[in-house]
Every structure is written in structure tokens, then in C-alpha cells.
Amino acid sequence: xxxxxxxxxxxxxxxxxxxxxxxxxxxxxxxxxxxxxxxxxxxxxxxxxxxxxxxxxxxxxxxxxxxxxxxxxxxxxxxxxxxxxxxxxxxxxxxxxxxxxxxxxxxxxxxxxxxxxxxxxxxxxxxxxxxxxxxxxxxxxxxxxxxxxxxxxxxxxxxxxxxxxxxxxxxxxxxxxxxxxxxxxxxxxxxxxxxxxxxxxxxxxxxxxxxxxxxxxxxxxxxxxxxxxxxxxxxxxxxxxxxxxxxxxxxxxxxxxxxxx
Amino acid sequence: xxxxxxxxxxxxxxxxxxxxxxxxxxxxxxxxxxxxxxxxxxxxxxxxxxxxxxxxxxxxxxxxxxxxxxxxxxxxxxxxxx
Numbered sequence: 001x002x003x004x005x006x007x008x009x010x011x012x013x014x015x016x017x018x019x020x021x022x023x024x025x026x027x028x029x030x031x032x033x034x035x036x037x038x039x040x041x042x043x044x045x046x047x048x049x050x051x052x053x054x055x056x057x058x059x060x061x062x063x064x065x066x067x068x069x070x071x072x073x074x075x076x077x078x079x080x081x082x083x084x085x086x087x088x089x090x091x092x093x094x095x096x097x098x099x100x101x102x103x104x105x106x107x108x109x110x111x112x113x114x115x116x117x118x119x120x121x122x123x124x125x126x127x128x129x130x131x132x133x134x135x136x137x138x139x140x141x142x143x144x145x146x147x148x149x150x151x152x153x154x155x156x157x158x159x160x161x162x163x164x165x166x167x168x169x170x171x172x173x174x175x176x177x178x179x180x181x182x183x184x185x186x187x188x189x190x191x192x193x194x195x196x197x198x199x200x201x202x203x204x205x206x207x208x209x210x211x212x213x214x215x216x217x218x219x220x221x222x223x224x225x226x227x228x229x230x231x232x233x234x235x236x237x238x239x240x241x242x243x244x245x246x247x248x249x250x251x252x253x254x255x256x257x258x259x260x261x
Numbered sequence: 262x263x264x265x266x267x268x269x270x271x272x273x274x275x276x277x278x279x280x281x282x283x284x285x286x287x288x289x290x291x292x293x294x295x296x297x298x299x300x301x302x303x304x305x306x307x308x309x310x311x312x313x314x315x316x317x318x319x320x321x322x323x324x325x326x327x328x329x330x331x332x333x334x335x336x337x338x339x340x341x342x343x
Contacts, residue, residue, distance in 0.1 A: 173300075231281070
């Protein structure tokens with residue numbers, strides 16, 4: 001199908017997906033989680049079950065989004081995701097990036113923005129899943145390090161927020177610091193989108209002219225050993241600078257990723 | 262029990278080794294953020310190092326009000342002398 005014929009339909013699908021996401025968060029938080037908590041097991045088991053529940057829900061959400069024709073996608077290399085102590089990083093062009101990554105990673109932990117712990121649609125789920133808040137920075141780093149050392153697989157976006165189209169890519173050093181301190185493996189995901197989609201300054205109803213296509217590629221692990229020989233402040237600066245240039249090289253500006261206007 | 266002089270020496274050593282700061286710039290009045298360019302992420306590395314050095318559990322909260330090298334020395338003193 002082309003762009004014109006599906007344009008209005010895709011606005012409807014996008015709106016419906018937002019509603020579904022909100023309702024899904026409420027239903028999980030108010031109905032499913034309380035039932036999960038009745039099952040036997042300690043706090044860690046419960047957290048794992050919640051993460052698993054989020055993963056399955058996101059997998060379903062991805063199926064709905066693509067099944068209704070709102071989005072097309074490919075996801076390459078998922079077998080390399082979900083190892084103990086693995087830190088998964090990705091660039092962040094669209095609102096739905098984390099939905100895909102979580103959907104294809106076995107029961108991952110995430111660092112999520114602090115506002116989700118206050119949002120009535122999401123707060124029960126992110127709390128029960130034991131996700132880490134991105135604020136304040138020092139606590140985020142401590143908790144993320146503890147999660148990785150405990151063997152969690154953790155998803156983070158070094159940009160800290162969605163990419164600002166037309167502006168240079170920026171990475172926050174906190175992710176590099178966490179990686180140097182505690183990651184058993186550092187695995188990059190490169191996300192490319194063929195046209196602006198649910199980016200930072202794009203209202204939800206402004207859907208792309210053609211059906212958008214998202215591409216996720218899981219890259220090779222990044223060797224952290226060289227960085228671990230330097231004092232941590234220098235190591236995290238060097239790793240952060242390397243990651244930034246690595247992502248710039250991998251993504252380029254051709255894929256509509258960060259178009260300069 | 263460590264004296265304030267010993268703590269000062271530990272803090273100086275940590276700043277020099279971690280951040281490769283010229284020792285002459287480390288005065289009690291030097292502001293960690295503005296003068297020595299230590300940001301919130303560096304502060305985590307610094308606390309981690311001081312924790313290992315002193316063997317004390319240093320919470321991030323107890324250092325929220327630290328602005329200068331002098332503040333930092335005082336905060337560590339309070340902990341190790343407690």
C-alpha cells in the first residue's frame with residue numbers, strides 16, 4: 001500500500017495505539033500485577049515475572065502496531081540480547097524504540113525517565129518491575145551498577161531522551177560510566193528510521209507521509225577492557241567519545257536518522 | 262581515628278589520581294564543579310573511591326551539600342570520626 005491511501009488509517013491506528021498503551025498500563029497495573037503478586041516467590045522472582053509480563057505485552061503491542069499497518073519493522077540479532085550483566089544501548093529516534101527492544105529481550109531491566117514513576121498509567125508497572133529512575137544521576141548510576149552486578153540485563157539510551165532532529169547527536173556520560181564500572185557485556189543496537197516518526201517534536205497525529213519503516217540491528221559487543229585500565233573518570237569520557245563517533249559512523253545522516261535542515 | 266590532615270591528604274590523592282588535577286589547584290576553597298570541573302558523574306567515581314579508601318559506607322545524600330574541596334574534607338571527617 002502507498003502513502004496517501006493509508007494516511008488517515010495510520011492516524012487512526014496511531015491514536016488507537018496510544019490509547020491501547022495507556023489502557024494496557026492500567027490493566028496490567030491494576031488487574032494483572034496484583035494477581036502476579038499472589039503467586040509464590042520472593043521479591044526477585046516477582047520482579048522477574050513483572051519484567052516478563054512487560055516483555056510479552058510489548059511483543060503483543062508490536063504485533064498490533066505492525067499488524068494494523070501503523071509501522072513496518074525488522075529486528076536483527078535478537079539472539080545476542082538478554083545475557084546476564086549485559087548493558088544494551090541504543091540511539092533513540094522514536095517514541096517506540098524501547099517497546100521494540102524490550103519486546104525482543106528476555107525480561108530486561110530498564111532505566112526509564114523519572115516521570116514514568118509518577119504517571120498514573122505507568123507507575124505501578126515500572127515500580128513492580130524494579131526499573132531504575134534516571135534521576136537523580138548519582139542514584140541512577142548506583143542502581144544501574146547494582147542491577148548489572150546482580151546479573152540483570154539492562155537497557156539504556158545514552159542520549160537520555162529522544163534524538164533532537166537536526167541537532168548533533170549527544171550522549172550522556174552516565175551510560176559509559178556504568179558500562180566501565182559494571183557491564184559484563186556492552187551491546188549496541190543501531191536504530192534507523194526511514195522518515196521522521198514520533199520524534200521529540202512531532203505530535204502523535206502528524207504521521208509520516210508513507211508507512212514508516214524501523215530497522216533494529218544488534219551490533220557486536222564493545223570491548224571494555226582497554227577502558228578499565230584508565231582511572232574511571234577518564235575511562236568514561238573516552239568510552240563516551242568513542243561511542244558517539246561509533247554511532248555517528250554507523251548511522252550516518254542518510255537514513256533520515258538525524259536530518260540536518 | 263584519622264586526623265583532618267590525614268583526610269585532607271586522602272582527598273587530595275583521590276582528586277589527583279582520579280581526575281589528574283594539578284595538585285596546586287586543590288585548595289580548600291576550590292569549587293569541585295566550577296573550578297575543578299568535576300560533574301555529577303565524576304562525583305560518583307569520587308565517592309566510590311573514598312568509600313574504598315575509608316572503608317565507610319558513604320551515601321550520595323550526605324554529599325549533596327558539598328561544594329568545595331573543604332566541604333568534602335569536612336564531610337569525610339564527619340564520617341570517619343563518627
